[in-house]
Structures are given as structure tokens and as C-alpha cells.
Amino acid sequence: MAIDPISSFSSMRGINSAVRPHSLLPQGDKVSVQRTDARHYGKTDIAKSPDEVAGTFANAMKKAFEQVNDQQVEADEMTQKIVFDPNSVELHEVMIAAEKARISLTFAKTMSDGFIRAYRELTQLR
Template sequence: MSDITLLSHLRQISTPPAPSGAPAQGGNGGFAKALGEALDSVNSAQAEADLAVEQLQTGESRNLHEIMIAMEKADISLKLAVQMRNKVLEAYQEIMRMQV
């Protein structure tokens, strides 16, 4: 069974730091790439759960526990993505409230 925490996803896709002479914004994508891959992971978990439910309905699968596990993984990953979005929006709003 694989770990579905955000930290584990970020560790899998992390890249080595840029050399000291290189500009801060390189061509590797950094945060945007990590965020995109995390969202792709959520999408694939949702698709996997949908496929498992479809297989149960058609009679191809009789392992109800595996289907429930896939559905819960998809639910937890979606909740994590929503909480990440909420935290990013809160941080943005806090920055916008700062006086210059």
C-alpha cells in the first residue's frame, strides 16, 4: 500500500537545488511543477476509485474491501487538496492585507 501524504508526493518529485550562480526561477518549474503533479495524483486516485466502482457494478470485481480502500484514498487525497487550496488562499489574503 502506498503512502498518500503530500509530503511523500513532494519528496518523490523534489529536484536538487540550483547552483549558487543560477537565477532563482529556473526552467524546472519548482512549486508549480510540484503542485501540478500533486493535483495529477489526486485526479488519478479519483479515476482509480471510479474504475473500481464500475468494476464492482459490472461484476468484474468482488473485492469490496479493495474498492472501499480506493474510494477512501481518493476522498482523503481530495480533502488534502482542498485544505491546501484553503491554506494558500489564506496566505494570499494575509499578504494582501499587509500595509506597505
């Protein structure tokens, strides 16, 4: 006489073999989340067109170059502040702003060189 391990385990635990397994879809408490910051996602039920999400390539490039320019201006302003009024700005903040501006300018130059190279290759297709 062979013993069925599953049925003996079920009978030891008092598990009813007629009970259905749990659903794969979890059912839990629903918690409402409030949007407290403007950077958080708002209502995401409405699908947006790709143009609304990303915009055009020209707008993206313009925005990126404006951000690079803003970082350059901020670094210059902080450098002038530390020269004329050393107690108004911390030295490490000036160095961080200058390094951010340098890195963003280097990256923008590298990207624009790549775009120009790609444009030339596309125009010289044979």
C-alpha cells in the same frame, strides 16, 4: 605503598601500556551494493542544484493535483467494475481506493484553502 589500579589491571590482563587506543574511524569490510530497483538512489557523488531536486512550486502543485485526480479516477473505475462485474474486484479494495481518494481530495482542498488564505494575507499587508 599505594597500588595503582590501572597498572595492576594492565599487568593482570597482559595489556601492554604502550599500545595505542583504537582509531575513532572504523575500518571494516567494504561491500558493494547493486541498484536493483529504479526507486533506489543512484550515484550520489554529484551535487544537484535545489531546482533539480525540488522543482518549482507550480510543478509540485501540478503533480500533487494530478495524483489526486488519478486516485479519483481509479476509485471511480473500481466502483464501476464492482457494479457491472462483481467477481472481478474485491469489495475491500474498492472501499480502500474510495477512502484514499476521499482523504487525498480533502487534504488537497485544505491545502489549497490555506494557500489562498496566505496569499490574501500577503496581498493585504499594511
